[in-house]
Amino acid sequence: KENYYSAASFAFSKSISYKYGIKLIELFESKDKKTLLKNYLNYIESKIFEINTSNIELYAITEERLSETHNNLELAWKDYYNEDYTQSMYYASFADQRLYTAISWMDYADQFPQYIKADRNPKEAANEILSETSSILTYISLTTSNSLLSNAYAMLEKTKDNYNSEKYYASIIAGIKSYVNAELASEILYKEDEYLVELHRRRALAAINKTNSVIGQSYFEYAESLKEEDPSASLVYYTYAEKLSNLNQLLNQDFKPEEIKPSEFLTPVSCNYKTAIWFLTISVILCFIAGVIAGKIWK
Structure with a gap:
């Protein structure tokens, strides 16, 4: 089916189980479980790196994986200090495998499509998105309150933190995701979920058909895998795919996409x-x- 991202995601979930099983055996066989676990956690932390790329899609993909690595390491250390070594080892194994995927993406940096040249100042773009997202959240919060709006606010805080830390690419991605959740928080008030899922699926497909966006295709494939079991989540990821496939409009006004062969076409309204x-x-x-x-x- 050539759903490479879905295949990679499936392989990743299996690799966590495999890594956890191996490390759990080491833990049970160790005479000093505390030291073994501490050394493993320190080893993972030592491999964490700073992202150094001007490719915003590669940055976004890598940053997302490093963020998961940090989050799971925090949980692992928490359980370590609570002497729950088995649970700590699970989070450590997850962090280790997630870090491996981040490193793997960076290893192929020279083969990554560079269709977004980011001619525009990233700080300027990040500030614009931050401002627009803050405005729409202020407006929508007056009309509704739901989980999507809560997610939007959480992502907005991440947008601000990244901006203040001068991580402008990360701020742009988080800002777009915050904007998506805010818009959907309003849309679900007036339209059925089934209609919105199909609408944003078509919009995402149309956007991907015009670009060779790797991050757009990856989110689209993930949304496809969620469509039957979790339509609400698939709606969010279809919309991520739609918006993130259009990063060129934000950062490169002279964008000219490479010719690609999409798997589906939308029939235009005549x-x-x-x-x-x-x-x-x-x-x-x-x-x-x-x-x-x-x-x-x-x-």
């Missing part, structure tokens, strides 16, 4: 102007007749 004119004429006549009848009734 409009016959002659038919439209006849429809408009008939509508005016009917409105006139209705007005005459209404006038006679109310006399």
Whole structure:
């Protein structure tokens, strides 16, 4: 099926189980479980690196994996100090494998498509997204309160933290995700989930068809895998795919995509102007007749 990202995601989930099983055997066989676990956690921390790339898609993909690494390491250290070594080893194994995927992406940096040149100042772009996202959240919070809005606020805080830390690429990605959650928080009030899922799936597909966005395709494939079991989550990831596939519009106004062969095409809506004119004429006549009848009734 050529769903490479989905295959990689499946392999990653299995690799966590495998790594955890191996490390758990080491833990049970060790006479000094505390020292063994501490050394393993320190080893993982020693391999964490700073991202050094001007490719925003590669940066976004790598940063997301490093963020998961940090989060799971924090949980591992927490359980370590609580002397729950078995649970700590699970989080450590997860962090180790997630860090491995981050390193793997960076190993292929020279083969990564460089279609987004980021001619625009990333600080300027990050500031614009931060401002727009803050504004839309202020407005939408007056009309609703739901989990999507909570997610939007959480992502907004991450956007601000990254901006203040001068991690502008990371701020841009987090800001876009915050904006997506805010928009969806409003959309679900007026439209059915099933309709929104299909709408954003089509929009994502259209956006990907115009680019060779790796991050867009990866989120799209993930959304596809969630569509049946968790439509709400798939809606979010379809919209991530849609918005992140259009990073070029934000950072590179002179973007010219490479020609690709999409697996699906959307049929554009056609409009016959002659038919439209006849429809408009008939509508005016009917409105006139209705007005005459209404006038006679109310006399």
